[in-house]
Amino acid sequence: MFRNAGLILLLIVIASIVWFFVKGRVTRAQEQVRDRALEGASVGRAATARPAAKHLAMMGRTLTLAADPQRTGELIAQVAGADDRVTDVRPEPQALIVEIDGSRPLVRAHLLPDRTVVGVDEMTWEMGFPQGASVWDRVAAAIAQAATAQGIPVSEGTREFVRADRPQERAEVWVVKT
Known part of the structure; x- marks a missing residue:
């Protein structure tokens, strides 16, 4: 019984750590899209951030x-x-x-x-x-x-x-x- 509870607790801790890093990567990716949309310096960046730039232009x-x-x-x-x-x-x-x-x-x-x-x-x-x-x-x-x-x-x-x-x-x- 304690073995199962320990296993479940270990899985929760591992899942929490994974969630922390995944969430951080998504946030950084969103910031990069925003920055690309605002800069728009190169064709590649403008193409990558086209939806965000379009929304910004609409605003x-x-x-x-x-x-x-x-x-x-x-x-x-x-x-x-x-x-x-x-x-x-x-x-x-x-x-x-x-x-x-x-x-x-x-x-x-x-x-x-x-x-x-x-x-x-x-x-x-x-x-x-x-x-x-x-x-x-x-x-x-x-x-x-x-x-x-x-x-x-x-x-x-x-x-x-x-x-x-x-x-x-x-x-x-x-x-x-x-």
Whole structure:
């Protein structure tokens, strides 16, 4: 009986050690993919990190709606609120906040007197990719389509991100590069 218990305990210890090293290798591999996506210096690296780079580019997409901020704010709230993965749309002074999946990515629509600029202000990087990129891309496309249908001129831009110094639990938080 003690022999079986000792054998089981030994197997648990060995499995724990193996899990520790396997998990560490996966994390290092994810970091390498992220770094390759951000560097993109060579064709080989860019090809290896194509999915992560694609998601990062989707997160950097911005829209500028050239119309009254009240009108564009209502349009953004209506269109974004219709998406299943958007959990909250709330006003702030001169802005409208759109939360995807409860917290990140955090999309902010800056309501300026002559235009509205909409884009991701913060995101998390987990499992080798920025999280919520496909949702933001879908919401941005829907906003652009609805604005165009209403005769509001829309232009697209891009943003770059950097890793923030304030981690959120185990996820990395990335913010707009200033």
